[in-house]
Amino acid sequence: xxxxxxxxxxxxxxxxxxxxxxxxxxxxxxxxxxxxxxxxxxxxxxxxxxxxxxxxxxxxxxxxxxxxxxxxxxxxxxxxxxxxxxxxxxxxxxxxxxxxxxxxxxxxxxxxx
Amino acid sequence: xxxxxxxxxxxxxxxxxxxxxxxxxxxxxxxxxxxxxxxxxxxxxxxxxxxxxxxxxxxxxxxxxxxxxxxxxxxxxxxxxxxxxxxxxxxxxxxxxxxxxxxxxxxxxxxxxx
Numbered sequence: 586x587x588x589x590x591x592x593x594x595x596x597x598x599x600x601x602x603x604x605x606x607x608x609x610x611x612x613x614x615x616x617x618x619x620x621x622x623x624x625x626x627x628x629x630x631x632x633x634x635x636x637x638x639x640x641x642x643x644x645x646x647x648x649x650x651x652x653x654x655x656x657x658x659x660x661x662x663x664x665x666x667x668x669x670x671x672x673x674x675x676x677x678x679x680x681x682x683x684x685x686x687x688x689x690x691x692x693x694x695x696x697x698x
Numbered sequence: 699x700x701x702x703x704x705x706x707x708x709x710x711x712x713x714x715x716x717x718x719x720x721x722x723x724x725x726x727x728x729x730x731x732x733x734x735x736x737x738x739x740x741x742x743x744x745x746x747x748x749x750x751x752x753x754x755x756x757x758x759x760x761x762x763x764x765x766x767x768x769x770x771x772x773x774x775x776x777x778x779x780x781x782x783x784x785x786x787x788x789x790x791x792x793x794x795x796x797x798x799x800x801x802x803x804x805x806x807x808x809x810x811x812x
Binding site for chain 2: 673686687
């Protein structure tokens with residue numbers, strides 16, 4: 586079983602729809618990252634969070650540490666949101682944190698006009 | 699700042715040849731990461747450095763792979779000899795203290811080994 590699981594793997598939406606991508610993890614973490622990878626291949630960090638909720642424009646990320654679960658929401662989706670969204674966790678080992686990230690396999694989002 | 703810089707952007711080589719990928723992190727970032735991305739396995743950490751010192755290289759596939767960071771502004775990932783299964787996109791990323799700060803990714807190097 587992968588330590589970071591994302592769902593769904595693929596998602597097609599109509600422009601304007603509300604979108605939710607889920608991420609579950611099985612290890613203790615110090616932080617969780619949401620990354621966006623555009624068709625051209627570049628990777629951009631969207632959020633880093635360790636508790637609660639963060640919002641940036643039409644993007645909202647939430648995390649529930651007790652349930653080991655995070656969600657990424659996109660409101661009023663647009664074709665330019667089409668990308669692969671990747672969840673990654675910074676695992677917490679022995680009371681301290683190492684620098685590495687463990688990645689989910691990504692969710693490929695396609696927003697149709 | 700120009701962001702994380704990687705070179706070359708594309709590399710096509712023949713099996714058995716040596717390949718060197720290069721990375722310049724963002725100035726002031728003391729953590730540098732090398733990742734590999736394939737369709738089958740997604741993104742995987744190969745190795746990371748803190749203050750130019752390798753901290754965790756457990757993701758390096760085998761002895762054919764080596765990485766160095768001779769100074770704070772430059773790192774290399776070398777594959778010798780290269781094999782077709784090494785074909786992937788290799789990303790370099792840098793950050794401040796990574797547990798508390800986002801990572802900034804370079805544009806990646808697409809490696810094809812024929």
